[in-house]
Amino acid sequence: MKVAFTFPGQGSQAVGMGKELADAFPEAKAVFQEVDDALDQKLSDVMWNGPEAELTLTANAQPALMAVSLAAIRVLQARGVDLAEKVSFVAGHSLGEYSALAAAGSLNIGTAARLLRIRGNAMQSAVPVGQGAMAALLGLDFETACEIDKEAAQGEVCEVANDNAPGQVVVSGHLAAIQRAVEIAKARGARRAVMLPVSAPFHCSLMAPAADAMASALSNADIKAPVVPLVANVLAQPISDPGEIRRRLVEQVTGTVRWRESVTWLAENGVDTFFEIGSGKVLTGMVKRIAKDAKGIAVNSAQDIDAVLETFGAGAVAAQ
CATH class of the missing domain: 3.30.70.250 (Malonyl-CoA ACP transacylase, ACP-binding)
Structure with a gap:
């Protein structure tokens, strides 16, 4: 078995996401508190109670989705799942690249949350509404x-x-x-x-002002080499160098998300099991269409956590 962890992008958000993990696992609850503190906002309250319109705002949805993904990752790590040992690659769909990098130790959670808040605001304001x-x-x-x-x-x-x-x-x-x-x-x-x-025309050249904002924000961010390579959206190839990660995250704002090619590359390089870590199961559905012989598994509940542990032979550990 060769594993990739993938991380969802905008559109996978839903009111209530992550609440079960927070209630079941103290490690997950701590992640949501960490994100709230980093943003100086009770984002977890919006995630769990709505209103949906507020959660769907780009500036909220992006760090919120990252928070759910990293809550699941922290629970897995606390139960013995070491990415460097168990996972060959990480990949994320659009904002999911930030989740992937945080999971792989390239970004800390607070930095990822703040970058995604900047990214969400910059993408929203890059083009006047209606244009x-x-x-x-x-x-x-x-x-x-x-x-x-x-x-x-x-x-x-x-x-x-x-x-x-x-x-x-x-x-x-x-x-x-x-x-x-x-x-x-x-x-x-x-x-x-x-x-x-x-709310805006993402991933096209109209997002150039947002790319400039991210270039500035990322230039000051502490980015380490990830413990496993990131298959980058704009390349559909793995990268690990912090300088290149910065450049590709900037390019990603205006560039095409090459998800079909990324999953194809992963499958062609031996990945046969794709765990989608976070809210929803959009990427799991895509995997089944792109790499028909691969297994896609969505991970966003306590039951899903147990399934991952069993897959890795770690054995299910009851939620605390």
């Missing part, structure tokens, strides 16, 4: 989506933001260009082409 948009093109491959982008742009920005899985590509850019892309995709035989309910 940008994103859309999912389902049933078309990456190459076709790129052709549609070029046709739809007409002098505006229209770019592939997420290459998530075979037949699942997300485009991002100016509102009118994305609307044109949806219509062109339908004409090109897309199974579905739908506008997404997002």
Whole structure:
């Protein structure tokens, strides 16, 4: 068995996430307190009690999702799961890269939370509300989506933001260009082409102001070499050098999340078990579409923790 830990991105948030872990495990509760302290905000209260609209705000959703992922990681570590021994690679979808790096010891949790708060605010403010948009093109491959982008742009920005899985590509850019892309995709035989309910056009060149903000924030951040390599979104290749990690996290703000290629690379390099650590199971579903022979397991409850321990032969340990 060769294992990768993957970490979800925005869209996987839900009111109540992480509450079961906090109630069951003191290590998890301590992580949520650590994030609250780092942000000087009772973010855990928003996570567990809502309102949903407040949790969904980009500046809240990003550190909140990281907190759930790291709560699960701390519980696993306390029960003998050493990433350096048990895990070959980490990878995260968009903001999930920060969770992956924190899990692998490259960032401490407080630093990751503060960086994600800056990132969320910067991405939200990079484009005035109503000027940008994103859309999912389902049933078309990456190459076709790129052709549609070029046709739809007409002098505006229209770019592939997420290459998530075979037949699942997300485009991002100016509102009118994305609307044109949806219509062109339908004409090109897309199974579905739908506008997404997002607050900004993430992962396209319109995010350049946010990339500048992250370059400044990351230049001052303490980043160590991770104990296992990170398969970077913008490369679909593993990296470990702190300087390169900084550069790729900046590039990631405007660049394509190459998730399909990342999972393909991991599978081709022997990974047969993907644990999705954190809220939801979006990445687990993608793994099943990308690497059909691999096993995908979502880990976000006490029962899931026991399943991981059993997989590693550590034996289930009852929650305290």
